[in-house]
Amino acid sequence: MIYTILLIEDNLEMAENISAILKLAGYSVIYAQNGRTGVELAQQNHPDLILCDIMMPEMDGxxxxxxxxxxxxxxxxxxxxxxxxxxxxxxRAGMNLGADDYISKPFDGVDLLKVIELRLRKKAFRPSAPIQDEPVFNQHAKGLLEFKKLYENKARRIFRKKDLIYMEGQNPNHLFYILKGQVKTYKVNHFGKELIIDIHEEGSFLGYLPLLEDKPYNENAEALVDVEISFIPKPDFLSMMFTNKEVANIFIKMLSNNLEEMENRLLDIAYQSVRQRVAGTLLKIGKQHTGNTENRAISIARRDISSIVGTTTESLNRTLADFKDEKLIEINPDGLKILNLPQLERIVNL
Known part of the structure; x- marks a missing residue:
């Protein structure tokens, strides 16, 4: 499939360079030299993606x-x-208006193509609109009822803190549903350094992508606290996926959300400071771990938090000490407690 990209750029030399890069990569390019023409071409051609300059005559980006x-x-x-x-x-102004991404000139052609590929892939994963032969509410209700059948009345098991639920390289035989507790998924590199991919709370499914791809697990899953897991046999899951469109739509949305979250995390690591990433991670973990960030302490180990942030434990500790001095958090034997939620949010959005 050949994707069409609308390029809106008033600098002719810049536009020619970008167009050449896009065409060499196999994209079809439509060009507009100003914002007004760009709007008209977007309405006429409905491109797959728009690249737009901000400072332009007649109409800015x-x-x-x-x-x-x-x-x-x-x-x-x-x-x-x-x-x-x-x-x-x-x-911030661009992102608040709804822009999907932002590239500052000058930029490397490879970086531009990677961002475009990510955005097109994200668009392709968006689930299609529900079929309109019955009310959306009824479809959603049916989907939830079928969804519950996956994990109700299935075998259950208690995993203690630090127990492995599955390991990278194992062949999957079950889909896992977290009834109680929290689970971290992570990878370990050749030097033994651990990178946490995500923290999954009560009500989350684990291990559905390897089942769909019929491949071994590409990550490890470990209990952060004592957890109760429901085991859904592989045949039951696949049968439901391929025969029930409501259940399939729910898992497609999960895959889409996971992809978007990983893209955002990569952008955060690339463009945000350690201080911003620590603040954002505390906010995310707090909401998952306590349900209400202002009620209970976050008891996840510092090593795990630093792995999520993508920094060393020493850098994390220095940042947490700064947050404590600024009275944004409280550190006690039970863990971390957020004291100033609005200020942490402002740090993330700086």
């Missing part, structure tokens, strides 16, 4: 995005800003 996001036919098109201005205020 923010206005282009605002107009297209309000139109039903163009609101779902991935939109990436291209700009020579790298101020954080411009970045």
């Amino acid at each position: 923010f206005t282009v995005l605002h107009i297209l996001s309000k139109m039903e036919d163009t609101s779902g098109i991935p939109f990436i800003f291209l700009t020579a201005k790298a101020e954080k205020s411009d970045f």
